[in-house]
Amino acid sequence: MTASFDIIRAAYAELIVSDLAASRHFYVDILGLVVTHEDDDAIYLRAFEEYLHHSLVLRRGPQPALAALAYRVRSQAEVTKAATHFESLGCPVEHRASGATRGIGEAVRVIDPLGFPIEFFYDAEHVERYTRRYDLQGTGAISRLDHFNILTPDVPAAQAHYESLGFKVSEDIQDDAGTVYASWLYRKATVHDIALTGGDGPRLHHIAFATHERNQIVNICDTLGAHRRSDHIERGPGRHGVSNAFYLYLRDPDGHRIEIYTHDYYTGDPDNPTLTWDVHDNQRRDWWGNPVVPSWYSEASTVLDLDGRPKPLVERVEAQEAAVTIGADGFSYTREGEAMPEYKLGNQV
16 A cells, blocks of 8 residues: 655654663764753754754663654644554554654654554754854764664565655665565665665664764764774774765664764655665675674664564564675675686785
8 A cells, every 4th residue: 555645754763772871971972962852761862963853862771672763754744644554554553742752743653564663753843953063063973864774574575665655765685586685765865764674573773874974984983992982883984885875883882783874875866776786796785895794684673562562573584685695795796707816915825
């Protein structure tokens, strides 16, 4: 069933964390996100260019998990349309009063057909946009929330669901048999608002924030080193083949994965083509051929239902990308008819 409501973009994520103080140090003191509000139970954060109340909520809880991924829609009327659409699919739907989440107006939160807690909202409190507050921006200034990445056992079904919501596919990863390992879909005119990665799910792989420059990502690495917290770096910095973006993957104190991301490309024309990558081409994940750490494929955040209970996992039946890549990633290119070169150091091969 095709949805009749209009989604603008990925807007905010709500994460459950076990230690608010440790999380605050990571997200505020190191990454430099702006605190809009904080109390004993939650911290509401935004990046420098954002004028809505928040793009990330950190809420205290007994078990680290994802509580919600939120999309902004075109108008308040679209929120009602979203509720009607998911009710027609038989999905659990929660109508949320204004202020149920601080700074957010009347909203609807659902468990979508993929098993994820998804919120749709329009009305939101406006706060100061720090675009020109160079006196407050650090050298690693983060600009805005960019996208979500989720693990789901059936990528084609997940892609069909998001396409029914008006998303378009920018890039995907397949093998010769047509197995789809991952898919990137967008509403705003960038490579993606949501990425679908094949794996046991529902689980959250990561949320991503954008910067303007690669050097800001490097400065974040320097800041982590200065704080003696470089062990938060899981992968990167590097250049993706998929999306063409410069990236850094971090793990917060509870293990939630955060990507810092810059330099993808425009997708706003109606005939923007889909780029398909061969799963055996290791430039897809890292353009420079650097290996991907196993944890990046195997570890992810638990997902909660609308009552705050962990969602059970469904195993992926088709081959997982990790089975293709672990042990093979790194300096492996798709070059038909060419043997791989030997690299020598002195007299050793």
